[in-house]
Amino acid sequence: MQNLDHYYNLFVAADNELYAESLKQSLETSFDKNVKVEAFITKEECINYIGKQNKPDIVVLDYKLNKKSNESNSTYTVDKIKEMSPDTIVIMMSNEEDMPSAIKALRYGAYDYVMKDRFAFSHIREAVEKCLVPSKC
Numbered sequence: 109m110q111n112l113d114h115y116y117n118l119f120v121a122a123d124n125e126l127y128a129e130s131l132k133q134s135l136e137t138s139f140d141k142n143v144k145v146e147a148f149i150t151k152e153e154c155i156n157y158i159g160k161q162n163k164p165d166i167v168v169l170d171y172k173l174n175k176k177s178n179e180s181n182s183t184y185t186v187d188k189i190k191e192m193s194p195d196t197i198v199i200m201m202s203n204e205e206d207m208p209s210a211i212k213a214l215r216y217g218a219y220d221y222v223m224k225d226r227f228a229f230s231h232i233r234e235a236v237e238k239c240l241v242p243s244k245c
Contacts, residue, residue, distance in 0.1 A: 115142060115143075115144065116139075116142060116143045116144070116165045116166065116240060117143075117144050117146070117162070117163070117164045117165050117166075118135060118143050118144065118145045118146075118164060118165065118166045118167075118168070118236065119145070119146050119147075119148065119154055119157070119158075119164040119166070119167045119168070120132050120135070120145060120146070120147045120148070120167075120168045121147075121148040121149070121150075121151060121153075121154040121167065121168070121169045121170060121173055121185075122147075122148075122149065122168075122170040122173065122201070123149065123170050123172065123173050124149070125147075125149045127224075128147040128148065128149055129147055130229075131147070131168065131229060131232065132145045132146075132147040134229045134233065135168075135232070135233065135236065138233050138237075139236075139237075139240075142240075143236075143240075146162075146164075150173070151169075151173045151185040151188075154167065154169075154185070154189075155185065155188055155189070155192070158189060158192050158193055158196075159192060163192075163193040163195075163196065164193065164196050165195075165196065165197065165239070166196065166197045166198075166199065166236055166239050167189055167196055167197070167198050167199070168199045168201060168232055168236070169185060169186065169189075169198055169199070169200055169201070169218075170200075170201055170202070170224075171200050171201065171202035171204075171209060171213060171221075172202060172203070172204075173185065186198050186200070186213060186216040186217050186218050187216055187217065190216075190217045197219045197239045198217060198218045198219060199218065199219055199220045199221075199222060199232060199235050199236065199239075200213040200218045200220070200221045200222070201221075201222045201223070201224050201228060201232065202221070202222075202223065202224060203223075203224045205223055209221075219235070219239065220235045222235060
């Protein structure tokens with residue numbers, strides 16, 4: 109991993125607490141002390157934390173986070189994050205290989221869409237690393 113000159117805030121919001129914590133630890137280990145990672149298991153927690161002037165550089169967001177709520181999917185959450193923190197980069201992740209959902213997420217402002225498969229942590233790490241180099245994201 110290259111030595112980064114800047115300190116970055118990264119949020120992970122996933123519907124499974126163990127998955128969110130595991131991804132958080134994986135990212136913290138990958139990026140040493142240059143990246144501070146916060147994990148959330150509800151979109152409300154994540155949005156409320158952003159609303160308290162905690163503007164993340166990157167949010168890794170589960171597409172179907174809290175699908176039982178009024179919003180049918182997380183494109184609402186992407187829109188809300190972008191409204192509150194326009195410069196925040198959003199990377200969506202999902203269990204489903206669903207091209208319409210991926211396209212919809214990208215249209216709502218997500219930078220990337222990653223499948224939650226056995227390679228997900230690696231793919232997310234690669235997407236985050238690209239975003240840490242401004243000319244690549």
